[in-house]
Every structure is written in structure tokens, then in C-alpha cells.
Amino acid sequence: MPSERTNDAPSPGGLRERLVDTGVALVDTEGAAALSLREIARRAGVSHGAPRRYFPTHLELLSAIARRGFTDLGERATRALADASPDPREQVAVLSRLYLDFAARHRGMYELMFRHDLLESGELGLRDSSLPLFKVLVELVAEIRTDAEPAVVAGALWANLHGVAQLWGWGSLQLAVGVEDVEPLLTSVLDAHLGPA
CATH class of the missing domain: 1.10.357.10 (Tetracycline Repressor, domain 2)
Structure with missing residues (x-):
């Protein structure tokens, strides 16, 4: 099983973009109500705290999406x-x-x-x-x-x-x-x- 550090490592395009991409896909399939930091992190394959490195607030991640x-x-x-x-x-x-x-x-x-x-x-x-x-x-x-x-x-x-x-x-x-x-x-x-x- 990969470590949390490996999962949170930058991907091509970077973790920030991966989180936004994941949010875009999630909002299209399940609607805006599904856009929690925890769910986006889970679907992006990172720890639930990882999004806060790039988006200190939930509002900032939603704005990027x-x-x-x-x-x-x-x-x-x-x-x-x-x-x-x-x-x-x-x-x-x-x-x-x-x-x-x-x-x-x-x-x-x-x-x-x-x-x-x-x-x-x-x-x-x-x-x-x-x-x-x-x-x-x-x-x-x-x-x-x-x-x-x-x-x-x-x-x-x-x-x-x-x-x-x-x-x-x-x-x-x-x-x-x-x-x-x-x-x-x-x-x-x-x-x-x-x-x-």
C-alpha cells in the first residue's frame, strides 16, 4: 500500500490541479453539494488534509473549481x-x-x-x-x-x-x-x- 506521502506527491500537472480536476468531475456527476474537502481528497487519492496545502479554506477550492x-x-x-x-x-x-x-x-x-x-x-x-x-x-x-x-x-x-x-x-x-x-x-x-x- 502506498504511503500517504507517496499519494500526496505532485503528479503531472501538480496536486493542486489534480484536486481541481477531481472537483470538476465530482460536481459534474454528483452536484455542488458533494464538494467537500474530504470527498475531493478521497477521490484524488490523497489524505484528507492534503487539499489545505493549496486551498486553506473550502471556499478557495470551490472557487478554483x-x-x-x-x-x-x-x-x-x-x-x-x-x-x-x-x-x-x-x-x-x-x-x-x-x-x-x-x-x-x-x-x-x-x-x-x-x-x-x-x-x-x-x-x-x-x-x-x-x-x-x-x-x-x-x-x-x-x-x-x-x-x-x-x-x-x-x-x-x-x-x-x-x-x-x-x-x-x-x-x-x-x-x-x-x-x-x-x-x-x-x-x-x-x-x-x-x-x-
């Missing part, structure tokens, strides 16, 4: 926009679909990414991870809605998408609206904030 989610979402957005029509409204639609799809497919990560305590923790800088994609949305809205403050419209659009993502994930919208596909809701959200297509 959530930051990975923002990076993933940002990379997906970059690829999707590169393949999209140059029309700003179509690009907003592509980003919106991507956002809703990410929320549906990566429910645990999505919920972790927008936890208030993680976003508000200034020293961890997670809020900075959430802003680049919003900035892209603001720039696109500015091209579409020249009659309004783009950041305000983009904020309202994002809030609406976030609500759709949450309520869809809970099954509430399907029940209330009687639809099986989120597309009609997305069309309505885009029309409400950007004007009819």
Missing part, C-alpha cells in the same frame, strides 16, 4: 461565435443557447459558478472570471440596441436567461408553460430585450 467552469464556458463561447454568423443578433442568440445548454448539461457546475458567496469573495477574484463573457454580450447588445444603455439591456437579458436556466432545470417552466423545448422561451427572451427579429 468554479473558475474552471467559467473558463470552459468562455472557451465554448469563443468557438461558437467563431462559427456563427457575423450578425450581432444571431451571435447573441448563439451565446444565449450556449448558456442555456451549459446550464442544462452541467447543472452542478452552473450552480456552483453563480453561488453568491463565491462571487462576492473579493480576494479570490471569481467575479473577474464571470465578467469577460458578459462584456462580449454588452458589446453585441450595443450594436443591436443603439437606443438604450447596452450594459443595462445585457444585464436584464442575462438575468432573464439565468431565470430560464434555473426554472427549466427545476422543471417549473415545462410544467407552467406546457413546452418541452426551451427554444420558444429563448425567442421570447430575445424579442423582449432586443426587439423582434
Whole structure:
């Protein structure tokens, strides 16, 4: 049986990255509630105290995992926009679909990414991870809605998408609206904030 020292030895990419990788896999399969330091350490094959060398608090480890989610979402957005029509409204639609799809497919990560305590923790800088994609949305809205403050419209659009993502994930919208596909809701959200297509 390997010693604890051997298990905690740096791996390719380092123990810090292995802990974050393990947390990302765990949140995707079991949700944010499963992300205890002890469980991440167990699944990473290290002692339960090992994560504290890199993450003195549980909040810091959760923030590192959530930051990975923002990076993933940002990379997906970059690829999707590169393949999209140059029309700003179509690009907003592509980003919106991507956002809703990410929320549906990566429910645990999505919920972790927008936890208030993680976003508000200034020293961890997670809020900075959430802003680049919003900035892209603001720039696109500015091209579409020249009659309004783009950041305000983009904020309202994002809030609406976030609500759709949450309520869809809970099954509430399907029940209330009687639809099986989120597309009609997305069309309505885009029309409400950007004007009819």
C-alpha cells in the first residue's frame, strides 16, 4: 500500500490541479453539494488534509473549481461565435443557447459558478472570471440596441436567461408553460430585450 506521502506527491500537472480536476468531475456527476474537502481528497487519492496545502479554506477550492467552469464556458463561447454568423443578433442568440445548454448539461457546475458567496469573495477574484463573457454580450447588445444603455439591456437579458436556466432545470417552466423545448422561451427572451427579429 502506498504511503500517504507517496499519494500526496505532485503528479503531472501538480496536486493542486489534480484536486481541481477531481472537483470538476465530482460536481459534474454528483452536484455542488458533494464538494467537500474530504470527498475531493478521497477521490484524488490523497489524505484528507492534503487539499489545505493549496486551498486553506473550502471556499478557495470551490472557487478554483468554479473558475474552471467559467473558463470552459468562455472557451465554448469563443468557438461558437467563431462559427456563427457575423450578425450581432444571431451571435447573441448563439451565446444565449450556449448558456442555456451549459446550464442544462452541467447543472452542478452552473450552480456552483453563480453561488453568491463565491462571487462576492473579493480576494479570490471569481467575479473577474464571470465578467469577460458578459462584456462580449454588452458589446453585441450595443450594436443591436443603439437606443438604450447596452450594459443595462445585457444585464436584464442575462438575468432573464439565468431565470430560464434555473426554472427549466427545476422543471417549473415545462410544467407552467406546457413546452418541452426551451427554444420558444429563448425567442421570447430575445424579442423582449432586443426587439423582434
